Amino acid sequence: MKKTTWSGHAKxxxxxxxxxxxxxxxxxxxxxxxxxxxxIRSRSVGAFGPMRGAYRILDIMDKYHLKSTWFIPAENxxxxxxxxREIQAAGHEIANHGLDHSPFxxxxxxxxxxxxxxxxxxxxxxxxxxxxxxxxxxxxxxxTEDALFSDSSTLYYSRGLAEEEICFCTAxxxxxxGVVSLPCRQELDExxxxxxxxxxxxxxxxxxxxxxxxxxxxxxRELQGGARFGSAMSTAxxxxxxxxxxxxxxxxxxxxxxxxxxxxxxxxCEEVAALWKKSMEE
Amino acid sequence: MxxxxxxxxxxxxxxxxISVNLDAEYFPRVFDPDLEVENVxxxxxxxxxxxxxxxxxxxxxxxxxxxxxxxxxPGAIALRYPExxRSVAAAGHEIGCHGFSxxxxxxxxxxxxxxxxxxxxDAIGTICGDNPVGFRAPEGEITTDTLRAVKxxxxxxxxxxxxxxVPFRTVLAGSGxxxxxxFEIPVHWALYDLPYFSxxxxxxxxxxxxxxxxxxxxxxNWKWEYDGHCRSGACFVLQLDPxxxxxxxxxxxxxxxxxxxxxxxxxxxxxxxEIYDHLSNKEVETWII
Numbered sequence: 001m002k003k004t005t006w007s008g009h010a011k012x013x014x015x016x017x018x019x020x021x022x023x024x025x026x027x028x029x030x031x032x033x034x035x036x037x038x039x040i041r042s043r044s045v046g047a048f049g050p051m052r053g054a055y056r057i058l059d060i061m062d063k064y065h066l067k068s069t070w071f072i073p074a075e076n077x078x079x080x081x082x083x084x085r086e087i088q089a090a091g092h093e094i095a096n097h098g099l100d101h102s103p104f105x106x107x108x109x110x111x112x113x114x115x116x117x118x119x120x121x122x123x124x125x126x127x128x129x130x131x132x133x134x135x136x137x138x139x140x141x142x143x144t145e146d147a148l149f150s151d152s153s154t155l156y157y158s159r160g161l162a163e164e165e166i167c168f169c170t171a172x173x174x175x176x177x178g179v180v181s182l183p184c185r186q187e188l189d190e191x192x193x194x195x196x197x198x199x200x201x202x203x204x205x206x207x208x209x210x211x212x213x214x215x216x217x218x219x220x221r222e223l224q225g226g227a228r229f230g231s232a233m234s235t236a237x238x239x240x241x242x243x244x245x246x247x248x249x250x251x252x253x254x255x256x257x258x259x260x261x262x263x264x265x266x267x268x269c270e271e272v273a274a275l276w277k278k279s280m281e282e
Numbered sequence: 283m284x285x286x287x288x289x290x291x292x293x294x295x296x297x298x299x300i301s302v303n304l305d306a307e308y309f310p311r312v313f314d315p316d317l318e319v320e321n322v323x324x325x326x327x328x329x330x331x332x333x334x335x336x337x338x339x340x341x342x343x344x345x346x347x348x349x350x351x352x353x354x355x356p357g358a359i360a361l362r363y364p365e366x367x368r369s370v371a372a373a374g375h376e377i378g379c380h381g382f383s384x385x386x387x388x389x390x391x392x393x394x395x396x397x398x399x400x401x402x403x404d405a406i407g408t409i410c411g412d413n414p415v416g417f418r419a420p421e422g423e424i425t426t427d428t429l430r431a432v433k434x435x436x437x438x439x440x441x442x443x444x445x446x447x448v449p450f451r452t453v454l455a456g457s458g459x460x461x462x463x464x465f466e467i468p469v470h471w472a473l474y475d476l477p478y479f480s481x482x483x484x485x486x487x488x489x490x491x492x493x494x495x496x497x498x499x500x501x502x503n504w505k506w507e508y509d510g511h512c513r514s515g516a517c518f519v520l521q522l523d524p525x526x527x528x529x530x531x532x533x534x535x536x537x538x539x540x541x542x543x544x545x546x547x548x549x550x551x552x553x554x555x556e557i558y559d560h561l562s563n564k565e566v567e568t569w570i571i
Contacts, residue, residue, distance in 0.1 A: 052448075203490075
């Protein structure tokens with residue numbers, strides 16, 4: 001594989017991906033519990049994201065002059081239009097994170113495509129444009145992916161897979177498409193390490209909240225590995241987790257590291273995908 | 283700045299509320315709110331140890347640091363340990379209600395929820411003389427009816443939700459009736475001692491039997507939290523259980539944290555009631571459920 005030349009002297013590309021899931025994930029989880037549709041306490045953990053965490057994150061991004069990508073379920077775009085427009089006005093990218101963060105998009109390709117179309121309509125309505133980037137919240141049928149990959153308005157996909165390399169997505173016939181796959185690995189997901197709720201229990205085994213310093217150390221190792229092997233990566237960070245006061249210091253320290261490390265080019269997912277695609281076409 | 287800063291008395295950079303959940307024998311319900319606890323001998327012993335050893339140790343520490351805390355207690359525990367509860371109240375600490383038998387409120391009908399919280403309130407009132415004004419829902423889920431009952435029973439504030447790091451008002455009647463709200467002092471799991479440390483093999487507690495945390499690392503998390511709270515004028519609400527923080531190998535955590543805060547000299551220490559009094563007439567955010 002051809003080694004990519006990132007912006008400046010950077011050896012790797014890094015993009016903050018903020019999943020503004022809000023209450024959706026908690027509501028969806030609670031549905032599996034008796035009486036779950038009336039639960040409000042676990043939902044309040046998620047509500048922290050759009051109510052408070054997002055603003056703290058925007059301040060940090062501003063402080064370090066960084067632009068990021070916000071993956072937002074369309075339901076939250078409609079519910080918090082003012083916040084989402086503020087994020088957009090601050091120069092960040094808004095990308096598609098499903099309609100309601102349900103892992104289930106529909107049982108047929110038609111239903112799935114309709115689901116995606118409805119979410120994109122909300123983006124268009126509230127923000128004046130559809131999203132060019134997707135971070136699906138569940139598996140899509142091969143036919144659905146083929147349709148998305150052949151749509152020239154789709155620039156990139158950022159799935160929560162273990163892939164390390166940025167590449168073009170492959171269609172079901174095995175052919176390479178023009179849609180960029182931008183890795184988003186679980187090593188760069190702070191939810192996994194620090195989310196906590198006793199009931200409904202999340203994580204299911206009620207593991208302890210990780211030491212913040214250890215979480216930061218792991219993120220720095222990822223960046224160092226990325227620079228060493230010349231990769232591109234995005235994060236699955238959540239304003240409801242790392243937008244809380246103490247955990248936001250992990251993000252601050254990460255930004256400090258990025259600002260002082262010329263090896264890393266920090267940009268939006270759209271910028272990273274576009275630059276890589278252009279370099280492949282040249 | 284995108285984030286809004288709250289103004290605290292004396293120009294303090296953040297408010298600090300030391301809260302204590304006096305769950306005693308009911309503590310396993312923090313992890314499994316439907317668990318039968320009364321007949322599990324080990325759970326009872328752990329809870330009793332917290333009341334007999336942990337609580338006096340914690341109370342002494344609070345005297346030494348001249349701090350008033352807010353104790354949330356299930357009514358049944360107040361009735362079981364009346365002397366202990368009176369000694370807490372006599373030391374000047376605020377007593378709040380934590381249900382009656384640490385029931386899983388979301389499992390109950392609206393009427394049964396109201397009844398459980400009323401019994402909890404009345405039990406505390408009988409023992410301490412005054413009805414509590416603060417309510418912290420027993421761990422487990424709650425519904426809008428829970429907060430409606432709390433409001434109806436005359437409580438001033440709840441300290442049960444997590445949607446912010448500064449006090450806010452929960453809108454109880456759906457949008458359009460913003461007058462019907464309940465003041466909320468939010469809490470976060472990361473600032474609670476039990477989830478980092480409780481362990482029991484059978485019945486398994488917590489469910490997946492994870493290794494307990496290293497107390498030094500937890501203390502470090504709490505210091506990061508304190509620094510983060512100061513940056514944006516947030517409300518730092520520590521949740522402690524005497525059987526955890528009051529243990530011989532963990533009490534140092536609270537001392538070290540309080541020394542750290544004192545060294546920075548920028549906190550306003552307050553009880554739940556004092557935070558309510560400071561903000562109840564000021565404009566705060568709302569959460570529309």
